[in-house]
Amino acid sequence: MDQHQIETELEFKAVRSSGPGGQHANKTSTKVELSFHVENSNGLSEAEKGRIQRKLENRINREGFLKMSSEDSRSQHSNREIVIHNFLELIKSALKRQKPRKKTKPSRASKLKRLHSKKKRSEIKANRRDPLK
Structure with missing residues (x-):
């Protein structure tokens, strides 16, 4: 992944932000929309493009x-910086490979401990019963 190349391929569009803000929000375009074409990117290898398309x-x-x-x-400038940062974090997380999970078995001691606690619990409940029945 060539981060500098990817940053040059980003397209930005400034639009009016929604929500409260009064006169400032009504007359300025502070919301920034970023768009990135994954297939046409020169900053990503074919394998990286496939991984991004699969994960995202x-x-x-x-x-x-x-x-x-x-x-x-x-x-608008701050929003541009924020959206670039969020975009790069998203791409990096999509490209990160997960470690394969190793299957594990419970140890003998943990099995015995579980059985012991079950036995103890059943005795507690048995002692609650009426002895005449």
Whole structure:
């Protein structure tokens, strides 16, 4: 993954932010929308593109664009930095390989401990019963 190359391929669009904010929100475009075409990227290898498309398939639209947006800040510049940071974190997490899970068995001591606690619990419940029955 070539991070610098990917950053040059990002497309940004500034739109009006939703929610409260009064006059400032009504006249300025502070929300930043980022779009990134996964297939046409030169910063990713073919294997990385496949992995990203598999892991982020629900976030990629029919045209092949991965879209994200940020409207956390009142500043367009801050929102741009935030959305770039979030995008890079998302890509890095999608490219990270998970360790294969190793199957384990419970130890002999843990089995005995479990059986002992079950036996003790059943004795407690048995002692609650009426002895005449």
